[in-house]
Amino acid sequence: MLEKFLEDIGLSDKEAKVYLALLGVDNYSVLDLAKKTNINRTTVYPILEKLMKDQLVSETKIGKKVHYQAESPEKLETFIEHQKIKLAEQAKILTDIVPQLKSLGRQSGEGPIVKYYDGREGILRLVKEYFGPGDIGGTAYIMYSKDLVDEFFSATETDQLKSGRKQRGVKNKAIYNYSKGEIPSDETSERVRVDSNKFPIKCDLQVYKDRVRINTMGKSLSAIYIKSQDVADTLKTLFELAFENIKKDK
Secondary structure, X not given: OHHHHHHHXXXXXXXXXXXXXXXXXXXXXXXXHHHHHOOOHHHHHHHHHHHHHOOOEEEEEEOOEEEEEXXXXXXXXXXXXHHXXXXXXXXXXXXXXXXXXXXXXXXXXXXXXXXXXXXXXXXXXXXHHOOOXXXXXXXXXXXXXXXXXXXXXXXXXXXXXXXXXXXXXXXXXXXXXXXXXXXXXXXXEEEEEOOOOXXXXXEEEEXXXXXXXXXXXXOOEEEEEEEOHHHHHHHHHHHHHHHHHHHHHO
């Protein structure tokens, strides 16, 4: 039980064995510890160095030989506080590290990550999670039906979802249907409207960097998330072809 507790607060299993062995005696030599714990003597040395660094063990000289003794168990409180500080520091660093780790995971040419989200709440969750901490600037390519978005989502919900993109400085290029007329372009979004009779749009599609989200807006609401540079780049190319041709016809 004591060994398990020491492991839970951050000691390795061998560090816990050595510390507990020293607590039961005034002091031990390395040879004594190796015999008591059944840990190889060459392994005991680095364990003792680590425990001394954590201020849980100290050296003492018996004649000409170096022995080791455990510090008071109250020192474990200090050890735990140090562990808390380390974890807090790592948590701060994690915000910057996560995007770097993600970039190592899936590169162009590898199989895509595909996730499915069910229902209206699933769509809202995906849209909120779509942009990550490292997403600043750039362009999102969007194709949607304003009529369908208005039918299934409130103005407050759509405003909240847009604000996440705008706060990151991400601009839009949008192709859309809307029965009530044109939605003017602005500083954050360049928009072109297409005739819903000739070019009906039944999904809400967005492409940004290496990811794609597709929200189905028919009888059954659902969403698909795809993370693939190849898929994203291909859809961006198709979008740009359509966008430029629509602008020419205007």
